[in-house]
Amino acid sequence: MDDVGVHTNFFELGGDSIHTIHVVAKARQRGLEFAPQLVFQHGTIAALAAAFDERATADTTAPEHRVAPGQDTDAELRELSEAPGVVDVYPLSPFQQWALGEWRERPEPGLFLVHRMQLLQVSAFSEDVFVDCFHRLISEHPLLRTTFAWDGLAEPVQVVHEDAVPETTFADWRGLAGPEQDARLETYLAADRDRGVDLGTASALRYLVALLDAETALVVVSLNYFCLDGWSFEIVTDRLQELLDAAVTGRTPAPASARLPFKEFVEGVRALPRAARRGVLAARPRRPDRPTALSEGVRALLPAQPAEKGCARQIITLDRDTTLGLRRLSQRAHLPLNALFQGAWALVNAAYTASDDVAHGVLLAGRSSPVADPDALSTMVGPAFNILPLRTRLDRECDAGSFLKDVLGALVEMGGHETTPLDTVLGWSDLPPGTLPCESYIVFQNVGVDTMERSGTAFFVSKMGFPLRLDVFPTNVVTVHLSYHRDQVTDAAATRLLLGLQNVLEAMLDGLAGPVGELVDAALGERAAPPGLGVFHEGEFRVADIREQQGGERA
Numbered sequence: 001m002d003d004v005g006v007h008t009n010f011f012e013l014g015g016d017s018i019h020t021i022h023v024v025a026k027a028r029q030r031g032l033e034f035a036p037q038l039v040f041q042h043g044t045i046a047a048l049a050a051a052f053d054e055r056a057t058a059d060t061t062a063p064e065h066r067v068a069p070g071q072d073t074d075a076e077l078r079e080l081s082e083a084p085g086v087v088d089v090y091p092l093s094p095f096q097q098w099a100l101g102e103w104r105e106r107p108e109p110g111l112f113l114v115h116r117m118q119l120l121q122v123s124a125f126s127e128d129v130f131v132d133c134f135h136r137l138i139s140e141h142p143l144l145r146t147t148f149a150w151d152g153l154a155e156p157v158q159v160v161h162e163d164a165v166p167e168t169t170f171a172d173w174r175g176l177a178g179p180e181q182d183a184r185l186e187t188y189l190a191a192d193r194d195r196g197v198d199l200g201t202a203s204a205l206r207y208l209v210a211l212l213d214a215e216t217a218l219v220v221v222s223l224n225y226f227c228l229d230g231w232s233f234e235i236v237t238d239r240l241q242e243l244l245d246a247a248v249t250g251r252t253p254a255p256a257s258a259r260l261p262f263k264e265f266v267e268g269v270r271a272l273p274r275a276a277r278r279g280v281l282a283a284r285p286r287r288p289d290r291p292t293a294l295s296e297g298v299r300a301l302l303p304a305q306p307a308e309k310g311c312a313r314q315i316i317t318l319d320r321d322t323t324l325g326l327r328r329l330s331q332r333a334h335l336p337l338n339a340l341f342q343g344a345w346a347l348v349n350a351a352y353t354a355s356d357d358v359a360h361g362v363l364l365a366g367r368s369s370p371v372a373d374p375d376a377l378s379t380m381v382g383p384a385f386n387i388l389p390l391r392t393r394l395d396r397e398c399d400a401g402s403f404l405k406d407v408l409g410a411l412v413e414m415g416g417h418e419t420t421p422l423d424t425v426l427g428w429s430d431l432p433p434g435t436l437p438c439e440s441y442i443v444f445q446n447v448g449v450d451t452m453e454r455s456g457t458a459f460f461v462s463k464m465g466f467p468l469r470l471d472v473f474p475t476n477v478v479t480v481h482l483s484y485h486r487d488q489v490t491d492a493a494a495t496r497l498l499l500g501l502q503n504v505l506e507a508m509l510d511g512l513a514g515p516v517g518e519l520v521d522a523a524l525g526e527r528a529a530p531p532g533l534g535v536f537h538e539g540e541f542r543v544a545d546i547r548e549q550q551g552g553e554r555a
Contacts, residue, residue: 076152080159088142088160090263091270094421095366095386096226100148100156101423102465103197105434110193114223116233116460117546122217124248127170130209133243134166138202140256141236141381142263143227148199164202171210173218181212182542188220189541197224204228205236218543225464229385230445231365236381260372262382268371269419291431292359292438295467295488297352298496301524308486313461314494315534315549316502318478325509326478333512335404338444341472343407344504345442346392347516348497351523356394361387361441361466362411364418371419386418387464388425389437396517400508403516439488440468461538468497491535499527 081089092100099112138144145164150156169188173181188208197203204227208220223233239256246253318326330337342362349358366384367377377384390410394403417425429437441464462469467488471481480501484494500523507522536545 077154077157080149080153080157085162086159087162088263089157090160091266092148092156092158093262093266093383094269094419095229095383096148096158097156098387098422099226099465100150100199101434103199106465107196108463110196110461111463111465112225113193113197114221114225114460114462115189115192116221116223117541118219118221119212119543119547119550120217120219121215122211123215125209125211125217127168127209129244129247130207131166131168133240133247134168134205134207136243136253137236137240138164138166140239142261143232143382144204144236145202146204146227147202148226161202167203167206169206169208171208173210174213178543181210181218182544184210185218185220185541185543186539190539192220192222197226199226212543218546225383225462227383228381229365229383230443231367231378231385232381232383235379257379260376260380262380262384265369265371265377265380265382265384269369272371272419291436292349292353292355294349294352294360294439294497295493297354298489298493301352302490302492302496305490305492308490310486311461311463311483311538312486312491312494313481313483313534313536314491314498315479315481315536316498316530317532318480318502318505320477322502322506322509323476323478326505329508329512333401333404335408337474338446338472339404339408339411340505340508341444342390342411342442343392343404344501344508344519345440345470346390346407347394347504347519348500348523349438349440350392350394351500351520352497356396357391358394359389359391359438361436361438362390362414363387363441363443364415366418368415369419386420387422387441387466388414388417388420390414391437394516394520396520397515399513400516400519401512404512436466439466440470441466442470442472445471445473461541468494470501486537495529495533495535498533499529500524503527 077089080086103111142160145161147159147161148156149159171184171188173184176184192206203222204224206222208218208222210218210220212218221233228236243253245251326337326340329335330340342360345360346358349360350356364386366386367380368374369377369384371377372380390407392407392410423434426433426435426437431437462483467485469481469483471483473479473481480498482494482498489497503522503525504519507519534545534549
């Protein structure tokens with residue numbers, strides 16, 4: 001590290017979006033105010049200093065005036081606010097606003113609900129201790145005591161209650177054969193999917209703890225995306241573990257940490273100036289007027305198949321050489337690993353739609369918003385995240401390195417809109433109202449990597465209103481999960497897309513000087529499915545599948 005200086009690139013040192021939050025927080029402590037996106041644009045201290053000198057004066061646009069719930073004279077809202085046991089009422093975040101519209105207009109079992117399944121070693125388990133600790137956790141976090149209301153109101157609101165009942169199910173499956181354990185798991189999951197997010201009940205988290213043998217328990221967590229995102233889940237799970245550890249050892253648990261209230265985040269977002277109509281769906285040279293039909297494109301290249309039902313998930317693991325090669329490429333090219341995967345997925349979309357103007361969604365954490373200090377935002381519990389479309393226009397003769405730099409620039413620009421509701425962004429296109437410009441979105445899972453390294457990637461199922469979801473887990477060996485609706489994307493089509501992505505990533509390792517069109521062609525290359533490809537169908541999950549995925553290679 002002796003050679004690190006003002007001209008050393010941030011990404012060459014292994015920097016990523018999580019590290020930028022810490023950089024911005026430390027800079028703020030020393031009187032320097034800037035957004036994390038500036039680090040992505042100017043990757044060295046010298047470049048950052050030059051950018052500060054040239055930075056334009058701040059936007060002084062007056063914030064859009066909105067009526068706060070406390071000022072609303074609607075009788076229904078007053079009655080709701082004054083109801084027994086209600087301690088607060090406030091509006092929705094950008095993601096909650098879009099998700100509620102989707103949930104009401106296009107309902108399906110399990111929409112915006114996550115089932116996270118993991119095997120844990122247990123020696124002496126006490127149901128009473130678990131419930132007591134869970135109840136204390138609920139008392140510490142308002143989002144765990146939150147319901148939602150909209151009927152008769154000027155706008156939907158979230159309602160915080162004084163208390164909520166812990167929702168836990170305990171089962172003893174010890175002594176049961178594997179198929180019977182699997183059947184009971186599916187019975188539970190099906191009933192919980194049918195119940196869904198249940199916005200009228202404070203049920204942000206629901207737990208099933210099923211004892212499998214003398215030392216192992218299966219834990220299924222039902223996570224409501226209206227109340228928690230992945231970042232928040234890590235916070236509350238760590239705290240629950242702290243409470244359980246203290247209870248088991250007879251210690252008094254440490255006081256709850258001070259955290260930025262989610263209400264302050266929502267109010268801060270609503271006070272921001274309205275975003276300019278530019279960026280991800282801007283007219284370059286024209287606004288998008290048709291969605292990127294990835295499912296249709298991949299089906300057209302495969303033999304006709306009968307329709308399939310339900311949802312599924314496929315998982316591939318990149319080998320160690322590919323993982324290490326991508327990390328080294330990221331450092332050499334001064335690009336975050338995330339940009340490589342975003343660019344590769346854009347090229348897969350281009351290849352299978354035969355289009356040079358494509359879009360896919362990107363999940364943004366929402367933790368670099370200007371509404372609060374980055375350190376404070378990192379402590380907040382609540383769904384700060386957002387999903388926005390990334391539009392990519394290809395010049396196939398352009399070199400791959402320049403293409404990826406453009407992708408990074410678009411991601412940086414998108415970061416400036418991370419608190420803009422998706423409905424607002426969609427209004428910047430020429431698509432019919434409510435039409436998504438893409439069928440897929442990417443989640444780059446760089447939150448909770450340490451936990452994944454220790455205990456493996458938990459097996460989970462998530463539905464977020466898009467037909468396809470791509471999760472990238474950047475552990476020591478990268479795993480990629482593709483979740484999909486089988487009525488739109490068959491198993492064979494999903495496998496083809498995953499292998500196409502793998503082809504593009506491996507082709508990148510040969511260098512970025514060649515034309516990006518060669519990477520597009522690589523996406524269409526045929527290859528055999530790897531022996532370790534995991535294919536899991538909703539309604540057919542097995543305890544053995546969970547054990548296998550959790551016990552995957554992590555060293």
